[in-house]
Amino acid sequence: MNWYYIDESITSDDRRQGPFSKEDILELAERKIITEETLIWHTGLADWKLWKELKVEIEKEQANVIIQQTLEALIQEKKLQVKQNQFAGFWIRALAYSIDICILTIIACITMILLHYTGLLDTAAISAFFSLSPEELQDNDKLLELFQARGMQLFLWLTSITQFLYFFLCNWKFDATPGKLLLKIKIIRADGTRLGLTGSLLRFFCASLSSFSFVYLYGLAYIVALVDPEKRTFHDWVAKTRVVYKNSEK
Numbered sequence: 001m002n003w004y005y006i007d008e009s010i011t012s013d014d015r016r017q018g019p020f021s022k023e024d025i026l027e028l029a030e031r032k033i034i035t036e037e038t039l040i041w042h043t044g045l046a047d048w049k050l051w052k053e054l055k056v057e058i059e060k061e062q063a064n065v066i067i068q069q070t071l072e073a074l075i076q077e078k079k080l081q082v083k084q085n086q087f088a089g090f091w092i093r094a095l096a097y098s099i100d101i102c103i104l105t106i107i108a109c110i111t112m113i114l115l116h117y118t119g120l121l122d123t124a125a126i127s128a129f130f131s132l133s134p135e136e137l138q139d140n141d142k143l144l145e146l147f148q149a150r151g152m153q154l155f156l157w158l159t160s161i162t163q164f165l166y167f168f169l170c171n172w173k174f175d176a177t178p179g180k181l182l183l184k185i186k187i188i189r190a191d192g193t194r195l196g197l198t199g200s201l202l203r204f205f206c207a208s209l210s211s212f213s214f215v216y217l218y219g220l221a222y223i224v225a226l227v228d229p230e231k232r233t234f235h236d237w238v239a240k241t242r243v244v245y246k247n248s249e250k
Contacts, residue, residue, distance in 0.1 A: 006039040006048070022058070029055070087231040088185040088243040090222070099179030104166060108159050115158075121151030164204065172200040184247065190240045199239065206235035 003025045004018030020028070022042075028034045029051060036052040115121035129137075129146045136142055146152060170177045175195055176186040187195055187203065195203065210221035210233060221234030230242055 001043045003040065003042040005034055005041075005051070008038070026058075086245045088183075088245055089231050090225040092183055092185060093180075093225065093231075093233075093243055094222075096177065096179035096183050096185060099182060100166070100177045103178055104159075104163055107162055107166075111158050111162070112155060115151050115155055121155055122149045125149035126152075167207070168200050168204050171195055171203060172197055180243070184245060185243055186246050187241050187243050190242060195241065199241070203235060203239040203241055206238040209238075210235045 001022065002019035003022055004016050004020070005025065005028070007015050007017050025034065025040065034040070034051050036050065036055075038051045039048040040051050040054050041048045112121060112123065112126075116123045125146065126149065129142060132142060147156075167177060171187060172195065174181060174186075175188065180186060189195065189199060225231045225233045225236075230236075232242065236242060
């Protein structure tokens, strides 16, 4: 593209100067040879324009180029991250969760035994409840009796606290629960960094919400990982986390 400008210092003959490249014009403007009121024309323009008008257009064009380059760089970075991070799928995560539940069940049994031997828990009432027939188990009054048994509320509080500490502390310190560690998968943020304190807290509470989906949404919060390209569950979406294989992290 050829650029020209009108040299106002010339009072006769052809005052048009050029052709120049855009870079030459920018350099002449920087040297004050071209001023705001200098008339400029380049290939493709219908008429001459003041430099101050064309300069605005050039600045917009340069800004658009920078934005385009930035977007392309971000897209490439995202593609590279997806390629490098091998996301852990639904079934291996389900297996890891099952391992964690087994560990928590063992801890709950130990807690129950300790409460029984200290006389704080009425295990006879628990045994009686689970010996009921299926029809009797549907009786809400029977369930209420179980919760009112001696030490039952204490037991439920202790198991809830244990579950919180289990998931929160493990994710905070190791970015994974024991079940995930055994299967060599871990949790990371969307940008590839570690969960940290706040990330672990947020993910725990989001995962608690996901657990309600088993009752009210048929497990949809977990099943979505079967179709999501990055194998994300509901709590991964909200907490902005991913579960990846440890040997594939960035």
